[in-house]
Amino acid sequence: GAGVSQTPSNKVTEKGKYVELRCDPISGHTALYWYRQSLGQGPEFLIYFQGTGAADDSGLPNDRFFAVRPEGSVSTLKIQRTERGDSAVYLCASSFKERVYRGLRIYEQYFGPGTRLTVT
Amino acid sequence: AQSVAQPEDQVNVAEGNPLTVKCTYSVSGNPYLFWYVQYPNRGLQFLLKYITGDNLVKGSYGFEAEFNKSQTSFHLKKPSALVSDSALYFCAVRDMYQGGKLIFGQGTELSVKP
Numbered sequence: 001g002a003g004v005s006q007t008p009s010n011k012v013t014e015k016g017k018y019v020e021l022r023c024d025p026i027s028g029h030t031a032l033y034w035y036r037q038s039l040g041q042g043p044e045f046l047i048y049f050q051g052t053g054a055a056d057d058s059g060l061p062n063d064r065f066f067a068v069r070p071e072g073s074v075s076t077l078k079i080q081r082t083e084r085g086d087s088a089v090y091l092c093a094s095s096f097k098e099r100v101y102r103g104l105r106i107y108e109q110y111f112g113p114g115t116r117l118t119v120t
Numbered sequence: 121a122q123s124v125a126q127p128e129d130q131v132n133v134a135e136g137n138p139l140t141v142k143c144t145y146s147v148s149g150n151p152y153l154f155w156y157v158q159y160p161n162r163g164l165q166f167l168l169k170y171i172t173g174d175n176l177v178k179g180s181y182g183f184e185a186e187f188n189k190s191q192t193s194f195h196l197k198k199p200s201a202l203v204s205d206s207a208l209y210f211c212a213v214r215d216m217y218q219g220g221k222l223i224f225g226q227g228t229e230l231s232v233k234p
Contacts (some may be wrong), residue, residue: 004163033221042210042224043164056219091163098220106152106171106214109222111163 002026004112006092012118013082021077021115025094032075033109034067035091043091049075050097082119089114122147124194124211126225133201133232141196141228143211152214153194154222155185157207164210170194181205201232 005024013019025032030051035043045059049069057067064082069075079086093109124145133139145151152171156164168179175187185196196209208229212222 031220035222040226042212042226043222045221045223048219048221050219056221059221093164093222095220104171106169106220108154108166108169110166111156113161113163 004092004094004110006090006112006115008115009113010116010118012120014120015082015084017082019079019082019117021079021090021117023075023077023092023094023112025073025075025092026110027073028096029094029110030072030097031095031107031109032069033093033095034075034077035093037089037091037114039088046077046090079117082117084119087117087119089116122213122215122223124153124213124223124225126209126211126228128228129226130229130231133230135203135232135234136200139198139201139205139230139232141209141211141230143194143196143225145192145194145211145213147213149216151187151192151194152216153185153187154212154214155179155183155194155196156210156212156224158210158227159207167196167209203232203234206230206232 007022032049034046037043047067048056052072064080067077091114093111095109096107099105154169155167170187178184211225215221
């Protein structure tokens with residue numbers, strides 16, 4: 001079946017501009033995560049959605065970053081007044097929600113190909 | 121706080137030889153551990169996970185990992201390396217207290233030479 005898709009694959013923008021990054025999760029996955037990966041580093045968590053609500057946004061670096069998932073499927077990561085330090089690969093992942101009832105089930109996250117953001 | 125460490129930035133192996141990529145973890149509570157692989161300009165691909173049960177976990181592409189509670193390690197292994205295994209490998213632990221976000225190590229570059 002179709003995996004997680006992200007658009008655009010590459011985005012070059014000028015410092016101070018606004019950008020939107022889109023993520024289409026795997027159908028049926030209620031959990032959606034955004035991560036940011038800088039060169040030579042492992043991905044770092046930004047925000048987690050369960051359904052339509054942001055259940056954990058503790059990884060957002062500051063209030064220039066915002067994300068939405070209005071219908072519980074597609075999510076958009078929004079960055080205002082971009083800075084050169086925002087340049088990175090932004091990864092989206094989705095999974096089923098973990099289940100505790102009738103035995104613990106922990107599901108792996110499936111990642112999209114990422115959006116490479118370059119702020120000039 | 122939960123964390124994982126990958127002590128080697130790079131691992132070099134000859135094709136056909138066994139490979140090991142090391143990972144140690146620090147968690148409060150039960151560890152839920154994952155390995156992912158990243159090929160150039162591509163997203164992360166899931167290899168395997170340890171949740172509970174047998175300490176030896178088998179995954180995709182012939183990879184396996186050994187969970188060792190006393191050494192707090194979760195090393196990735198393969199009996200016979202292929203050139204096509206060359207990639208960036210990430211170990212991760214799942215944070216069970218705030219929605220299940222993954223906390224990644226810094227990655228290990230695996231290079232398999234013919």
